[in-house]
Amino acid sequence: xxxxxxxxxxxxxxxxxxxxxxxxxxxxxxxxxxxxxxxxxxxxxxxxxxxxxxxxxxxxxxxxxxxxxxxxxxxxxxxxxxxxxxxxxxxxxxxxxxxxxxxxxxxxxxxxxxxxxxxxxxxxxxxxxxxxxxxxxxxxxxxxxxxxxxxxxxxxxxxxxxxxxxxxxxxxxxxxxxxxxxxxxxxxxxxxxxxxxxxxxxxxxxxxxxxxxxxxxxxxxxxxxxxxxxxxxxxxxxxxxxxxxxxxxxxxxxxxxxxxxxxxxxxxxxxxxxxxxxxxxxxxxxxxxxxxxxxxxxxxxxxxxxxxxxxxxxxxxxxxxxxxxxxxxxxxxxxxxxxxxxxxxxxxxxx
Amino acid sequence: xxxxxxxxxxxxxxxxxxxxxxxxxxxxxxxxxxxxxxxxxxxxxxxxxxxxxxxxxxxxxxxxxxxxxxxxxxxxxxxxxxxxxxxxxxxxxxxxxxxxxxxxxxxxxxxxxxxxxxxxxxxxxxxxxxxxxxxxxxxxxxxxxxxxxxxxxxxxxxxxxxxxxxxxxxxxxxxxxxxxxxxxxxxxxxxxxxxxxxxxxxx
Numbered sequence: 001x002x003x004x005x006x007x008x009x010x011x012x013x014x015x016x017x018x019x020x021x022x023x024x025x026x027x028x029x030x031x032x033x034x035x036x037x038x039x040x041x042x043x044x045x046x047x048x049x050x051x052x053x054x055x056x057x058x059x060x061x062x063x064x065x066x067x068x069x070x071x072x073x074x075x076x077x078x079x080x081x082x083x084x085x086x087x088x089x090x091x092x093x094x095x096x097x098x099x100x101x102x103x104x105x106x107x108x109x110x111x112x113x114x115x116x117x118x119x120x121x122x123x124x125x126x127x128x129x130x131x132x133x134x135x136x137x138x139x140x141x142x143x144x145x146x147x148x149x150x151x152x153x154x155x156x157x158x159x160x161x162x163x164x165x166x167x168x169x170x171x172x173x174x175x176x177x178x179x180x181x182x183x184x185x186x187x188x189x190x191x192x193x194x195x196x197x198x199x200x201x202x203x204x205x206x207x208x209x210x211x212x213x214x215x216x217x218x219x220x221x222x223x224x225x226x227x228x229x230x231x232x233x234x235x236x237x238x239x240x241x242x243x244x245x246x247x248x249x250x251x252x253x254x255x256x257x258x259x260x261x262x263x264x265x266x267x268x269x270x271x272x273x274x275x276x277x278x279x280x281x282x283x284x285x286x287x288x289x290x291x292x293x294x295x296x297x298x299x300x301x302x303x304x305x306x307x308x309x310x311x312x313x314x315x316x317x318x319x320x321x322x323x324x325x326x327x328x329x330x331x332x333x334x335x336x337x338x339x340x341x342x343x344x345x346x347x348x349x350x351x
Numbered sequence: 352x353x354x355x356x357x358x359x360x361x362x363x364x365x366x367x368x369x370x371x372x373x374x375x376x377x378x379x380x381x382x383x384x385x386x387x388x389x390x391x392x393x394x395x396x397x398x399x400x401x402x403x404x405x406x407x408x409x410x411x412x413x414x415x416x417x418x419x420x421x422x423x424x425x426x427x428x429x430x431x432x433x434x435x436x437x438x439x440x441x442x443x444x445x446x447x448x449x450x451x452x453x454x455x456x457x458x459x460x461x462x463x464x465x466x467x468x469x470x471x472x473x474x475x476x477x478x479x480x481x482x483x484x485x486x487x488x489x490x491x492x493x494x495x496x497x498x499x500x501x502x503x504x505x506x507x508x509x510x511x512x513x514x515x516x517x518x519x520x521x522x523x524x525x526x527x528x529x530x531x532x533x534x535x536x537x538x539x540x541x542x543x544x545x546x547x548x549x550x551x552x553x554x
Contacts (some may be wrong), residue, residue, distance in 0.1 A: 009543070057477050066443040066464075069545050079533070096551060181428055224384075227460045231491065309495075312494075312495045334505025346494060
């Protein structure tokens with residue numbers, strides 16, 4: 001009998017729970033993405049996922065901006081775990097990559113130093129009277145979509161194939177830094193070769209382009225963006241990425257962090273205004289999608305319910321390549337059906 | 352003045368953050384801040400490791416410690432398992448507690464952050480929220496953001512958000528009883544004390 005070949009890939013896998021998730025929402029710059037994720041989980045995959053009304057920020061942005069001490073963040077995390085415990089769940093799913101890093105960091109610290117866990121329990125009890133259990137599993141929603149990528153594929157109306165050429169669409173992915181750089185073993189594929197987004201792209205017919213600055217930070221930098229005077233840091237780092245990916249002519253950028261997705265979209269506009277430069281041949285910019293938006297689009301969800309109209313780099317060129325049917329008349333309609341006044345046009349970036 | 356190095360070591364994170372740096376400079380090579388600023392995390396780790404009190408005090412009063420973007424790209428690359436970005440977090444915390452942050456322009460920006468992110472957490476239960484991202488101060492967000500904010504009551508519900516609503520959902524109003532518990536956590540764990548210290552900065 002021949003020996004089973006060693007599969008090194010297994011070393012790069014992480015445990016991702018199968019069902020019964022507690023969802024923690026982000027600061028929500030992409031509300032359509034979060035709504036799509038819940039719809040995919042419940043309606044496409046038939047999973048149980050709790051959207052708890054009493055949740056709040058994990059303080060992650062404040063923690064990494066140094067305005068919230070670690071002891072405070074640790075106890076706020078404990079409160080969020082107490083909500084999960086009360087609701088009878090054990091699998092924690094934080095929408096934001098910063099939150100994912102914060103929750104993973106706190107749980108790892110507690111595992112290594114049980115006195116800190118006791119301290120967090122005590123602080124929470126004194127402050128709120130609450131108690132909590134540790135989650136059995138912490139997974140980012142992109143982990144879950146990755147896990148079920150092959151189950152979703154047969155339900156998809158579209159593939160990542162250019163309908164004009166018949167060739168796979170070429171994508172670059174940007175994985176949020178705190179997904180795997182802080183705790184590499186907590187990310188699918190670890191920090192150097194994260195497969196969480198590239199696995200989706202490949203499964204759904206696309207081609208992943210490697211580019212030199214693939215792992216470079218988007219430039220958020222917390223205080224480097226949040227303080228207006230420091231924003232040069234932020235745009236400079238995004239620019240480094242755009243320049244690095246430009247020669248490969250990607251059809252789109254895929255992200256798994258709400259912050260990264262926003263910056264890689266909006267900084268393209270800023271650079272176009274400052275330097276009259278766009279990073280595609282035709283002057284429209286490179287569309288940036290969240291993994292929820294991409295999954296939703298391929299499943300046939302309405303792009304204007306997913307929120308693509310909130311992107312500064314418009315996504316119609318990409319949707320046309322995929323062959324997605326959409327109604328342009330619905331793009332600027334509100335929930336009441338009222339047609340809203342059109343947004344102003346950028347000076348350089350074509351829309 | 353007590354021993355500053357000992358004070359750094361008392362932070363929960365310090366033991367993991369800096370074990371033994373061999374000064375290879377990989378952290379600086381990978382660092383986005385080092386490309387943008389005159390910034391060198393290798394030197395910071397070296398200064399802290401040498402336990403030179405005078406140099407550590409200079410660091411705590413410097414612009415330098417405020418240049419890091421907390422991306423933690425340094426963490427997986429360090430061959431000794433140090434976390435220079437977390438050394439920075441410890442230095443920043445102590446700089447604020449000791450009032451040294453007031454000596455640097457970048458350090459004084461903490462007041463602005465406390466008044467924005469810090470206040471948002473306590474007042475609305477979010478670090479950031481579209482209501483707090485005024486297009487006038489965020490020209491980089493482009494005309495789409497202005498359009499969104501002008502029409503958010505029409506757009507957000509279309510995307511499934513529960514804008515300012517009770518119950519679950521994106522952009523929901525965080526209930527007062529939850530905010531009150533978060534505030535009590537800040538009182539009990541030192542969050543309010545740090546807030547007070549940072550807000551002492553003169554305009």
